Amino acid sequence: MSRTWERKVRKNTSQINKARKKHGVSQIGTSTAPKVDRYTGRNYIFPIVLILLISMYTVFVTTDPEFEPSSMFWVTIGCYIFLALIFFLRRPYIIVGKDYIQTRKMTGDKKLYVSNIKGISVQKGAVVIMQIKGANWVFSKLLNRYPTEEIGRKLADFAKTNNLPFEEK
Structure with missing residues (x-):
């Protein structure tokens, strides 16, 4: 019974997606969320x-x-x-998106867009994101057990993509 139901759902979804594609509307059942790390x-x-x-x-x-x-x-x-x-x-985190960096501060989730980033500095055991206005964001392996090597590699790609100054010490 459930297999036939799944087949019917798949068949109807594909028919609807074909019709939506002809009209230039986004399809259903497909993930269009941007990839973030x-x-x-x-x-x-x-x-x-x-x-x-x-x-x-x-x-x-x-x-x-x-x-x-x-x-x-x-x-x-x-x-x-x-x-x-x-x-x-309540684990601290950093999300690196296409054009923003997001983290949780004491007052809630904060998002920093490329236009507000002055530069990125990566050191052994720490990553510093320098803002144009406001305090720097520091992600430390010592204080919060962040995987700073992985974050540093991802932020290097992020800086290269968005033409930001990147410094590795």
Whole structure:
């Protein structure tokens, strides 16, 4: 039963696509999304700092002889641990598209188009994208575990395609 259904769907889709092609309309069932390369890292520095801070807070507060644990104390500890977990699981990324570079910052996803890029610099363990206006974007192997060698190769092609200054140190 399902094979005949799939054949019917395929046959109808091909008929509709032929008609749409004659009228100059985009076809259905075909992917027209532009190809982008996505590289992910792993954020571990900030979660470790949060865990250390909450540990210090717990040690300092509980060593006080007049300390009596309340529910708010445990809620505070739980919230900081949950925040550290969120930062650990929310992986940083960089997307290299045809004419833009996108990443996630603290305030949300940011997209940087070619017209706003001053240049790209690749070093051992770090990639720096220099903006015309604003702070540079730094993607580091040490801080966020990015595959900087792969990103550097892709950004070299990106810079060559879009006539951007590219520096490799």
